[in-house]
Amino acid sequence: MDGAPTTLLDISGLSVEFSGGGRTARVLNDVALTVAANETLGIVGESGCGKSMTALAILRLVPSPPGRITGGRIVFGGEDLLQAPEQRLRDVRGHRIGMIFQEPMTSLNPVLTIGDQLSETLIKHLKLDARAARARSIELLKAVGIPAPERRVDEYPHQLSGGMRQRVMIAMAIGCEPQLLIADEPTTALDVTVQAQIFELLRELRARSGMGLILITHDMGVIAEMTDRVAVMYGGRVVEEAPTADILSAPAHPYTRGLIACVPDLDAEEDSGADLLEIAGMVPSVWDLPKGCPFADRCAEAMPRCVAEMPPTSVLSAGHRVACWLQEGTGP
């Protein structure tokens, strides 16, 4: 690649399987991603395509018994997290990699105060004493834009609104100044107006600290607003990956084109009366993935070959990769 930015996280060949009832589901298949410092990578796709599982796999939190990471490398700061001992991982989690979950309403422990929860990370990873942790918690609440932090720090999660709770989650995730922040659909459960505020906050925090950010979303609008690069996931695979500008101007995979077409255009010059576009059909079940391209049965341009064989990854231009038979051999 261009070689300029330092790669923070380098995932290659990541595969995750779930087994149950004598069957095995390949939830992630040969996923490869990179994130550099001071870069925002967007992961986009429909529900069940493996976005959240990728995030969990990075912290090695794939729920196991049923789940198992079957292969690949997740190199973070020069260290393969898949080979690291559990104790080492506990130090990485929350300290060097922070994570924000989808549901702020249920991601905070209802029996602990905001301050207790924030302090926990700080005491554990930064070895602060209780008093210093409390002071730092108040600072963090202030940093994420919570009014009257001295007072909020002693409140319980149920006393905060959804937007506030997500701010607290963000405060928890950035408390130890991680090098990488993973935000798994951080605004799905929030009002639109609050969404904008949360994204603004994330953008600001990233700019200030220079951390890498992985933003998982199903919203192409968010991708356009927030990210530098995008990985489009489908059926547990990365089907297309490119700089955001490239993917928006020249999407190569039919699925990516479908996702972009699904975004309603508020600035349309006239009311053309056109219905909102949708991608017909459903995401294939991970228990029953087809042999060929997972998108084949929903793809308008599918060829017999798509059903029979998994398309190889072609490189279209610098940093633009796509797995589709239509693009085979079209690269530079």
Add this chain to the structure above:
Amino acid sequence: MSVAGVPRAERPSLEAMRMFARSPVAVGGLVLLAVILLVSLVGPLVYVADPFDIVAAPLSPPFSEGALLGSDQQGRDVLTGLIYGGRATLTVGAAAALISVVIGITIGAVAGYFGGTVDEVLMRFTEFFQVLPSLLFAMVLVTLFSPTLATVVLAIGVVSWPGTARLTRAEFLKIKQYDFVAAELAIGARRGRIMWKVILPNALPPLVVSATLAVGAAILFEASLSFLGLGDPNRMSWGLMIGSSRSYMLSSWWAVTFPGLMIFLTVLAVSLIGDGLNDALNPKLRERR
């Protein structure tokens, strides 16, 4: 205070206490239990007597000379027995319930949290205890060792934990899937912390209720064992009183009725408290107020 419109921070436990205080039935149970505790704990200090002393003619009816509530077949005062017998009964109830809850929570928590094979093994073990008739099992345990207060407590505790274990396991299975447990893992918390500091406090409400009811059940258990003659014969207890006078039940009702009434009132008080706690700690009912 400084911020307008922000409701005062209130701990969930305080809120539950307020809910509890608002229920007349629960408060009634609490008052009743307080009276029983007071009589049993302070009574023997104020009214000094030996409950095994013969003070009147055998089987004197209530209001006889020297025996306000009558005497049993050996001429022992029933009232003195009631005052002195509460200690043993309540001690056994509380201690046995504690043992049962500690075993139950430990086994249930480990099974629910770890799942898989650990869960299988522990649940089969629990079922083994569950399918044994608990009274018979306790009788066997007490007969194998000598019937002292400690063995009775242990026997009751050891046979009555499976219910708590199953309840704890169910709560752990449910709560371990919540996002805040995943969030806790994502900040690098250890297993022990997640089990005891994150999941357990969230599982407490139903467990508190079940522990309260376990006290009532243990008191009844103790009474049953004593009734069958398997209690500690050297410690006066309500169960022992009923047991020793059971042959005279039809001719001398007072010797069994008064201790029976005490057991009934104690268990009732504990159950009312348990019921009140259930309402107070149940967030669904709390929202409905």
